[in-house]
Amino acid sequence: MAEKKLVIDQKRLNYTGLFSVTDLYQLIDNWLREYAYDKFEKKNEEIVGPTGKDIILELRPWLKITDYAKNEIRIKIFMKDVKEVEVEKDGSKIKLNQGEVQMIFDGYTVTDYENRWENKPVFVFLRAIFDKYIFEFYSNKFEDVLIEDVNHLYMTVKSFLNLYRY
Amino acid sequence: MVHDTSKGEKFEGYISHVRYSGIFDLEGLYKVMIRWFKERNYFFHEHTYKYKPDFGGKTEEVKWYCEREEDDYVKSVILIYFHIWDIEPVEVIKDGKKKRLFNARMDIRFTPIAYLDWQGKWEKNRFTRWLRKFYHQFVIKKEIDNMHTDAIHYRVYKLQRIVKEHLEMESKGYAHEYVW
Numbered sequence: 001m002a003e004k005k006l007v008i009d010q011k012r013l014n015y016t017g018l019f020s021v022t023d024l025y026q027l028i029d030n031w032l033r034e035y036a037y038d039k040f041e042k043k044n045e046e047i048v049g050p051t052g053k054d055i056i057l058e059l060r061p062w063l064k065i066t067d068y069a070k071n072e073i074r075i076k077i078f079m080k081d082v083k084e085v086e087v088e089k090d091g092s093k094i095k096l097n098q099g100e101v102q103m104i105f106d107g108y109t110v111t112d113y114e115n116r117w118e119n120k121p122v123f124v125f126l127r128a129i130f131d132k133y134i135f136e137f138y139s140n141k142f143e144d145v146l147i148e149d150v151n152h153l154y155m156t157v158k159s160f161l162n163l164y165r166y
Numbered sequence: 167m168v169h170d171t172s173k174g175e176k177f178e179g180y181i182s183h184v185r186y187s188g189i190f191d192l193e194g195l196y197k198v199m200i201r202w203f204k205e206r207n208y209f210f211h212e213h214t215y216k217y218k219p220d221f222g223g224k225t226e227e228v229k230w231y232c233e234r235e236e237d238d239y240v241k242s243v244i245l246i247y248f249h250i251w252d253i254e255p256v257e258v259i260k261d262g263k264k265k266r267l268f269n270a271r272m273d274i275r276f277t278p279i280a281y282l283d284w285q286g287k288w289e290k291n292r293f294t295r296w297l298r299k300f301y302h303q304f305v306i307k308k309e310i311d312n313m314h315t316d317a318i319h320y321r322v323y324k325l326q327r328i329v330k331e332h333l334e335m336e337s338k339g340y341a342h343e344y345v346w
Contacts, residue, residue, distance in 0.1 A: 032341070
């Protein structure tokens with residue numbers, strides 16, 4: 001098994017009010033494309049109920065840094081009671097959604113994701129020694145990149161949702 | 167899972183799910199997906215069809231095996247597994263016409279797979295198998311990652327986009343449309 005290190009633990013974002021689900025989804029999708037992350041949409045669930053739609057999304061995009069290490073972001077999005085509403089803006093009517101959004105961001109660094117250092121116990125031991133004492137300088141750099149990326153994505157989503165307030 | 171008899175080395179991608187609960191056109195969904203496969207020259211095979219009439223609602227399980235020979239060495243396979251619970255037929259009037267739809271819970275599982283040496287030409291003995299492994303691990307490793315497995319991984323998202331559009335799901339759209 002590849003080794004995962006949790007770098008960002010449960011960074012949360014909550015929002016209630018007007019927004020567009022499709023635009024939010026596309027914003028994240030475009031961000032991933034722009035920052036060269038490989039897309040992995042693990043789950044996309046939509047439940048249509050009498051009070052509106054409940055939407056659950058789980059995205060796990062990853063960025064390969066080397067053949068040995070990669071950064072992975074886990075984005076969980078829970079939307080509750082999402083309804084379609086018509087809003088008048090600058091004299092024209094536009095369709096938006098109204099509901100609650102909760103987003104959770106986690107960031108991991110994954111090392112030896114190809115499981116090449118797990119065939120023998122000696123390899124596992126060597127990997128642990130190298131990771132801890134020799135590659136530490138490099139792995140810290142990977143972590144910095146991951147923290148920066150998650151924060152940037154978080155701020156992008158936050159400013160996007162804030163736009164609907166005004 | 168679908169019983170797979172393909173030869174060669176298997177590179178399985180990430181499994182993803184699309185889940186929907188509500189009223190939808192199941193027949194239309196099947197048609198849209200089958201058309202997508204046929205347009206892309208996939209050999210389409212409905213491997214399993216299970217139907218269980220329960221007390222609460224009906225359950226349906228469908229497994230599809232869709233394959234395409236990319237060239238003499240590479241074959242791409244997409245496995246689809248539908249699991250639909252609590253199926254209740256409902257009649258809806260849409261655009262002045264009566265339509266038979268279903269109210270149900272549905273889970274669609276997508277599994278992308280790339281087979282290398284699918285004809286099994288390098289499976290004759292241990293030496294040729296070792297040579298194939300060496301070739302895949304050290305000679306064309308980047309090519310496998312960047313071209314074969316990646317292409318099929320993103321092709322599945324294109325199919326998912328069609329599914330989401332048909333189900334009129336909110337989280338649709340696809341920024342990676344022109345990646346592959």
